[in-house]
Amino acid sequence: MIVENKGQQQSVKFVVDTDRCCGCRRCIRRCMENVWHWDEENGHAYPKNPDECVLCYQCEMDCLNNVIDIHPISTLQVDPLEYSAGLVKLNNE
Amino acid sequence: MANIKDYGELYTSDILVVGGGMSGLVTAIRAKENNPDLDILVIDKGVIGWNGQATKAGNGIRSTSKHPDGVRNALGYLVQAHTPFMNDQEFLAKYLEVHRDNIDYMKHCGVITSCDENDEATPLPFIPDALDMGGVSINVCAQLRSFALKLGIRLLSRVNVFELLTSKNGKVIGAIGFDMDHMECKIFHAKAVAMATQGCHFKKIGLEFMGYGTGVGAMYRVGALMRNVEFSTQVDVVFKKTNTPIYGGFNMICNKHGENLTKKYIGHIEWEVTPALVDAMVKEVAIGNGPLWVNLEEPDEVRAMIGGTDMHESTQRMFRDKMAWEHHVFMKTARDIGDVGTKPETTIKTVIQVEPIKVDTDIKTNVEGLWAPGKISTQGNAYFGWTRGDGLGNASTTGMMAGDSIAPYAAAAEFDEIDLDQVAALKEKIYAPLNRPTDRKPKEIFDMIERYIFDVNKCILKSGEEIQGIYKDIEEMKKIVPELTADDPHSLSKCLEVADTILCLEMIFRSADMRKETRGIMYPHYRKDYPETDNKNWLKWINIRQGADGEMELFTEDIPMWRYPVRPDGYVIPEGHAEEFYV
Numbered sequence: 183m184i185v186e187n188k189g190q191q192q193s194v195k196f197v198v199d200t201d202r203c204c205g206c207r208r209c210i211r212r213c214m215e216n217v218w219h220w221d222e223e224n225g226h227a228y229p230k231n232p233d234e235c236v237l238c239y240q241c242e243m244d245c246l247n248n249v250i251d252i253h254p255i256s257t258l259q260v261d262p263l264e265y266s267a268g269l270v271k272l273n274n275e
Numbered sequence: 276m277a278n279i280k281d282y283g284e285l286y287t288s289d290i291l292v293v294g295g296g297m298s299g300l301v302t303a304i305r306a307k308e309n310n311p312d313l314d315i316l317v318i319d320k321g322v323i324g325w326n327g328q329a330t331k332a333g334n335g336i337r338s339t340s341k342h343p344d345g346v347r348n349a350l351g352y353l354v355q356a357h358t359p360f361m362n363d364q365e366f367l368a369k370y371l372e373v374h375r376d377n378i379d380y381m382k383h384c385g386v387i388t389s390c391d392e393n394d395e396a397t398p399l400p401f402i403p404d405a406l407d408m409g410g411v412s413i414n415v416c417a418q419l420r421s422f423a424l425k426l427g428i429r430l431l432s433r434v435n436v437f438e439l440l441t442s443k444n445g446k447v448i449g450a451i452g453f454d455m456d457h458m459e460c461k462i463f464h465a466k467a468v469a470m471a472t473q474g475c476h477f478k479k480i481g482l483e484f485m486g487y488g489t490g491v492g493a494m495y496r497v498g499a500l501m502r503n504v505e506f507s508t509q510v511d512v513v514f515k516k517t518n519t520p521i522y523g524g525f526n527m528i529c530n531k532h533g534e535n536l537t538k539k540y541i542g543h544i545e546w547e548v549t550p551a552l553v554d555a556m557v558k559e560v561a562i563g564n565g566p567l568w569v570n571l572e573e574p575d576e577v578r579a580m581i582g583g584t585d586m587h588e589s590t591q592r593m594f595r596d597k598m599a600w601e602h603h604v605f606m607k608t609a610r611d612i613g614d615v616g617t618k619p620e621t622t623i624k625t626v627i628q629v630e631p632i633k634v635d636t637d638i639k640t641n642v643e644g645l646w647a648p649g650k651i652s653t654q655g656n657a658y659f660g661w662t663r664g665d666g667l668g669n670a671s672t673t674g675m676m677a678g679d680s681i682a683p684y685a686a687a688a689e690f691d692e693i694d695l696d697q698v699a700a701l702k703e704k705i706y707a708p709l710n711r712p713t714d715r716k717p718k719e720i721f722d723m724i725e726r727y728i729f730d731v732n733k734c735i736l737k738s739g740e741e742i743q744g745i746y747k748d749i750e751e752m753k754k755i756v757p758e759l760t761a762d763d764p765h766s767l768s769k770c771l772e773v774a775d776t777i778l779c780l781e782m783i784f785r786s787a788d789m790r791k792e793t794r795g796i797m798y799p800h801y802r803k804d805y806p807e808t809d810n811k812n813w814l815k816w817i818n819i820r821q822g823a824d825g826e827m828e829l830f831t832e833d834i835p836m837w838r839y840p841v842r843p844d845g846y847v848i849p850e851g852h853a854e855e856f857y858v
Contacts, residue, residue, distance in 0.1 A: 211322045214331070214484050216455065216765050231765055233718070236484060238331060239604050253611050257518040263622050266731040267561035 186255070187232035193256050194235050199249040200226040209241035209250060217241070282698050283451070283460025288316035288429065289685045291465035293436055293450055293490065295319030296327025298649025298670035298677075299471030300419040304384055305678020307426045310686050315428045318463070320435035320455055320768070324420030328473055328650065329411075329667055331484050336388065336411045337665040338377040338396055340404050346371040347840075348405035354841040357547070358506050358795035360814060364839040366656050369636040374672045378409050381671055385422045387412040389595070411667055413596045434461050435764075437489055437771045438701045439468065439497045439645070442691035446643040447497055449693065451701050458764040460702055466688035467681050469646040470494055471674070474630035475779035476650075477724060488629055490651050492775030499640045499647070501631035501819040503654040505786040505800040507779075508734045509628055510548050512569075515620040517608045521569055523581025525552060528621055530564035544577055550793070550801035553623060553735050566620045625728040625735060628798070629779040630654050633818065637680035638673050644688070648677035708770040713758040717769040720752050724776060738803040742788045749784070752777045781827065786817045789829055810843045 185196045203226035209218040210227055218241060219230035229235070237257070242250040279285050290306055292299045295317045303315045319326060339345045349371050354362050378388055378396045389410035391397045396407035412418065423430065436452030440462075449464040472490025495501065512525040526537045526544045537544060540555035556567060571578075609615075631654045632640055632647040638656070639646050649670045656673070727733050732741055756774045761767035792809035793801045815831040822828035837848045838855040848854060 211325045212330075214321050214326045216321075216768075234485070236478075237604075238484070239607060240330070240600070243600065243603055252607065254608055255611070257608070257612065258515060258622070260729050261515065261622050262625065262729045262731060263556055263560040263565070263567070265729040266557045 183228060185229045185232050187229075187235050193254075193259070194232070194237060195253040195255055196229045196232060196235075197251040197253060198226075198228060199251075200224070200228065202247050202249045203227055204247040204249075206246040208244040208246055212240045212244045214238075277695050277699075279462060279464075279693055279695060279698065282695075282702055283453075283462045285462050285464060286316060286431070287314075287464045287690070289313045289466050290315045290469065290681055291450060291463050291467075292317040292469045292471055293319075294327075294471035294473065294649065295321075295323030295416070295420075295430060295432070296471065296473065296649065296670065297329035297416060297419065297667060298674040299327075299469065300416065300423055301380075301384070301671045301674025302469050302471055302646070302648045302677045302681065303428045304419065304423050304426060305675050306682040306685070307423075307428055307678075309679060309682035311427070313682060313685055316431060316463070316465070317423070317428060318431045318434045318436065320433065322432045323430045324417040327416045328476075328484055328486075329415045329670060330413060332666050335408050335665075335667070336378060336381065336671070337374070337399075337406045337408050337668040338379070339371045339375040340398060340407050341375060342404035345375065345404060349374075349402070351841055352402055352405050357797050358503070358800075359808070360810070360834065360836070360841070360843055361503060361506070361794070361816070363656060363834075364841060366634075366636050370656070370672060370676070373676050374668060377668050377672050377675070378407070380675060381411070381415075384419055386415050386418045406665075410595075410597070413600055415667070435489075435768050436461070436463070437493060437705055439470075439493050440464070440693060440697060440701070441497055443694065444643075444691075445498065446691055447645040448691045450493070451698060451705065453705065453764060453767070455764045455768070458767065460706075462693075462698060464690065464693055465685075466690060467644050467646065467685040469648055469677055469681055470632075470651060471647075471649040473650040474628060474653075475776055477627040477776060477779075478624070478728065487772035488775040488779040489772055490647075491629060491631065492778050494632055494640065494642070494645065494647065494651075495778065495819075495821055497642055497645070498821060499642050499645065500633040501782060502633045502816050503786075504629055504631045504779075504782040504819060505790050505817060506654060506795055506798045507627060507629045507631075507783045509626045509798050510550075510553055510731070510735050511624055511626075512548055512552075512621055513624045514615045515566070515622045516612055516615050517605070518624060519604070520624075521571075521619070521621060523574075523578040524569045524571070524621070526575055526577050527569045527571075527573075528552075528556065528567050529570065530559045530567055532564065534564075536567070544575065545796070546577060546581075547797040548623075549796045550735055550799050553731055556623060557731055557736075567622070568618055569621050571617045571619065623731070625731065627724075627728065627734070627780070627783070629782060631782065631819070634673075636676070638677035639680060644684075646677045646681050648673040705771065706767070708759050708761040708767055711758065711760045714760055715755055715758045717759055717766075717773040720755055720773045720777065721769075723748065723752060724780065727780075735799065736801055736803050737784075737787050739788065740804075742784050745780075745784050749777060749781050752780075782819050785827060785829055786819060789817050789831075810846070814843070814846075 183198045215234035396409040433455040436450040440449035473486045475488025476486030511520045528536045632652040634652045759770040761770045791805045792813045814834045837852045
């Protein structure tokens, strides 16, 4: 399963080998942002709320069968310095 | 006749602790050790033991030095450190006394701490005889959970509460919310409540966590007093590639011509990121001197100290399992985005942190029956000590103080009657986003707030003019809230959370508007239109509360410097007051 999030500052791709998910649910237990949930029908954990991910990687580190692989696509889409500098110019015009 | 159970599942306990992170668990443990007969329930929106800020924090744990002058030395340092003279020094003195036993108490609770070969915390070299330091395990909350269960403390995970219940005379007697898996209403009835929920912690960067300020909002609505909210925006210098901090690297920033910004604009090294440096960085980028970068091959003394590159394993700022975690994060980033190298590009990140609940030396709020241990009261107790990397020490110490105070209170208290009309009204408010004909989502508002953390002119280098613009944005955001819709526990939480994040944002800018001076670093209050610190007119706290008409009310309170040992140079006791501090 491949899931991409749409975070504004960072984007992340979750690659989850759901066939090998052993059902330990440690990802669900660890995630403070409520990203991970249990798929009752198919019997595996999955990132139901990927936009909430803050890229702490602790689900991946806790995963008992090592089936979660998180790929950061971009950690910063807008540079605050460039954004702020642009605003200064706009205000001066 | 209506029954409470018609509205939801009822849980009763002598003490309810909302928030099962480090401070909540320590509060519960300490209270239970004070009085084993007390029935204590800890609840959390996540899974208790694996959630909480302490599982993400990296900066070790401190305790006041056992040197005879330890409290005095630490107090002298902390009052000057970040937001000079804004501390409640009477609170701080009591805090630092309890803080002396902090690491020892964590060991007693089964927490793994890193100390020297004699099992002692090792003194920090740059604050001699003031603050000692040890590392702490990434699994600190699991260790505390285990200890709490052995004592007979009850734990309930994955319940999110949004409002507090009050008795007819205004005492806090419980809370209401829902479970995060089935959205069933949960009602809690207690003799005393501790809100260990952390504050509003708005950011989106790696190695971190989000807080939306729901605890702040719930306490505000029952009349809790807030303080020091204008010091709520933090700025840090980060690797542009990873968006993670370059610890201590802020004096080493160069422009594309190799000119050092600290030398060019400031003239002396700083021990924290200052608004002046942020201003310089923006200016350099604006005139085309970017990209900015840092030469890590030649660390200066600040980088060596704060970056932790010169410390022995027993005293380093991160314990071994935390180092492994950070290494993992770096490896993953390097694989997908590339190594940061030794001359990385740099930028800044801004974080909104609102932790303003005013508490007394028992960590009790001004509202009867309500305590606020942990990060949620770090501004309100005017300690600010966690800003030097002691969030964990603040969590445990305020937990110890709260536990010592709440236990005898709950033992002597009775259960006050729950007001069913209040429960019905709050339940309707909480579940309202499920039943609206509109279709607007909280992300719309969160995206608006996120833009603020990109713009230093809004968050760091404030001005009266910018603040007026922000008020308009806040009004726009407030108009969206009654149209937000949800269809599951997660989206319902977000609808409620975003309203309290807006509340926290409004508190920041209303108090920043009022304070017409500049003060502090790292968590600065900086006004472009009032760039100097004004100790003559602004040795005052700005307090916030919900007024009788439901509107936000701000008022100032003179800081009683005449009772405090640490004072600004040239301080003169104002007319009508006499010297009250005697060494």
